[in-house]
Amino acid sequence: MQFSSTSSYVAPRDLTVAVNAAITLERPLLVKGEPGTGKTELARQIAQAMGMELIEWQVKSTTRAQQGLYEYDAVSRLRDSQLGDPRVEDVSHYIRKGKLWQAFEAPQRVVLLIDEIDKADIEFPNDLLAELDRMEFHVYETGQTVRARQRPVILITSNNEKDLPDAFLRRCFFHYIRFPDAETLARIVAVHFPDIKSDLLAAALEQFFEIRDTAGLKKKPSTSEMLDWLKLLLAEDLAPADLKRDAATALPKLHGALLKNEQDVALFERLAFMARGQRNSPR
Structure with missing residues (x-):
């Protein structure tokens, strides 16, 4: 299936070529451009046009890459152990799935939006290299390995607030959305x-x-x-x-x-x- 303009989104030819190239190569599509040029909306339109669920990960200055995989709630487990809750025997009760995990385990292929990646710390993109390459990660608390059922269509947006690492850029298909004429x-x-x-x-x-x-x-x-x-x-x-x-x-x-x-x-x-x-x- 090829992406093109929709009834509610005008996509210039160079943008549609970039989207379809990234899907064909199974690479994340890194989209840059001025704020307000429709980068986030592009992910929603791709999902709608291709009949896929959209999973959005909004990146902030405090966001860590680990949060996209999972978070282990050790505080809640400690509290429950003090209260004698039998759930403490199963550590999986205290694992909170992140957006990557949700995308990997989805029964059907999804569109994963990692929005405004340049807001996070400079090490944030590097910390996702292995997971985005191999489409899998290890959960140390449970010993399980989470693998993607289908490779998601990944769209990463940036407002160019800071440079991204070369190793990360090498793994992406890049497109800059020029301001429309x-x-x-x-x-x-x-x-x-x-x-x-x-x-x-x-x-x-x-x-x-x-x-x-x-x-x-x-x-x-x-x-x-x-x-x-x-x-x-x-x-x-x-x-x-x-x-x-x-x-x-x-x-x-x-x-x-x-x-x-x-x-x-x-x-x-x-x-x-x-x-x-x-x-x-x-x-």
């Missing part, structure tokens, strides 16, 4: 807002890319922020003429959906001030 972004918008008027969409896209291309912008607005902005424009029933920027600040209408920090808001205000000064200066 105007034509692709219009197709994405059409999926979410099929009834949007073409003149409003054209005006909104023009202003959106002008904002993204503004020099000195600390955080460029993403695809998801563009969709939020359009939702607000439609809710306010604004027309293309209403999108004309405020001459006093040069800020776009409902700019809080696009500009997410005070530095970028101040940047547009400074640009407006400079533009007013140029207009008012004697010639």
